[in-house]
Amino acid sequence: MGRRQTFDSDDVLTAVMHLFRRQGYQGTSLKDVEETTGLHPGSLYRAFGNKDSIFRAALDAYVDRVVVRRVADHLERPDDPLGGISTYFTSTFNTGRTPDPGCLVTNTAVESYALDELTSRGVRRGLDAIERGFTGAVARAQAAGQVPAAAQADRWGARLLVDYQGVLVLVRAGTPASRLQEITDDILVSLRCDPTSSWKDTTL
Amino acid sequence: MGRRQTFDSDDVLTAVMHLFRRQGYQGTSLKDVEETTGLHPGSLYRAFGNKDSIFRAALDAYVDRVVVRRVADHLERPDDPLGGISTYFTSTFNTGRTPDPGCLVTNTAVESYALDELTSRGVRRGLDAIERGFTGAVARAQAAGQVPAAAQADRWGARLLVDYQGVLVLVRAGTPASRLQEITDDILVSLRCDPTSSWKDTTL
DNA sequence: TAGATTGATGAGCATTCATTCAACTATGGA
C-alpha cells in the first residue's frame, strides 16, 4: 500500500485557513504556507495540487467548520434567538486579537475581483449560510415574540447579512469594539421595533 | 530650470486609482501600473518613490476626489436628504460595470491586515468622511421632517456607514442589484421609522 | 550657444514567486 501520509490534512487546512484569513490569498506566499504547515512544496503539491487549490480547500473548510459552527452556536440556539443574533455580531469584535483577522469569506469576496467560478461559489456558500442563519433566527425570534410578527424574516436575513459584513469591514479597519457594540445595539433595536406594520402608509 | 514633466500627475493618479480599485494593492504589479499610465519605471519612481507611495497617493486622491465628491453630490444636497442617502447607496450597485469594482477604501481596509500607519490613516479618513456625510444628512433629514426628531443622528451616521460597507462587500461579491435595492429600501424604512422614542421602555 | 539642470528611458539588478522532479524513504503484500 506504500508509505503513509505523515500529516493530517485537516490540521494542515486549519493552519492554512488562519493564514489566508490574516494575509489574504495574494498576501500569502507558498513559503508562508510551508512554514506554518511544516510541509515541503512537494508534499503540498501532491496533497492539494497548487496554491489555488490549497486556498479553495481552506475556504471550503472555513465555511464548513467556522461559519457553519458559528451559525449553529449563535443563530440556531433554541432559546433567546435575539440574544444569539447579538452574540453572533459581538463575537466578531470581542476576539481579543488585535488586529482582528475578520472573516475569510468577507476578505475573499473583497480581495478577489472577478473571482474564478470555484472561489466565488465558496464565497456565495458562506454568505448564504450566514443569511439563512439570520433568517431562521429572526423567524424564531418572531415565534418567541421578540420581534414583531409582521416583520419579513427573509428581508431581515439579507439585511442582517449586510450589517454583519459591514461590521467585519470595520473590524478589519481596526474600529474600537465600543463603537461596534453601539452599532450592534442599534441594529437590534431596529429589528425589535420593525416598522413593517406601520410604514405601508408612508410615502418615500 | 531643466526639462518639464511630460505627464500630468493627477491623470496618472486617476488611472492608477482605478487600477488599484479593481485589482487591489497586491494584485497590481508595477508592470500593470506602467501599462495603464504609459510611464516607465524610472519616471514612476522619480515622481512617487515606490509602489507603496504610489498606492498611498492613489488612496488619498480617491478619498479627496471620489469619496468627497460623492458625499457632496448625494449626502450634502440641501433638498431631500433622505433621497440623497438612498442614491448614495444605489449608485454603488447601479454603475453598469460588471463586476463592480466597489470602493477603494473598503477594499483597502479589508485587504491590508495590520495596515501601515499612512495607509490606515487614509482608510480612516475615507470612512470618517462617509460617516460625517451620513450624520449630516440624517440631521438635515430630521430638520426636514423626514426622520423622527428623537433619532440620534451620529448613531445613525455610524450605522449607515456599516450598512454601506456591507453593501459594498456584497457588490464586490457580485450580488444582483435587485437584492441590494431591497436591502437599501429596508435600511431607509428603518431610518424613517426610527424607534428611539419608543424603545426606551423595552428590555433587551 | 554653452553649460547646467531636470525629466525620461528601459535594460538590467537581486530577489521572490509558484511549481516541478529526481532521489530518497517508508509501507504492505507476495
Place this chain on the structure above:
DNA sequence: TCCATAGTTGAATGAATGCTCATCAATCTA
C-alpha cells in the same frame, strides 16, 4: 526478503517581482 507502491524531500526551474541607474533628451540661464 524483495518489490511495487505511495509519500517525502528540497534543490532546481523559469517567470515575475519591485526597483535602480547609466544614458539620453529637453529646457532654462548666462
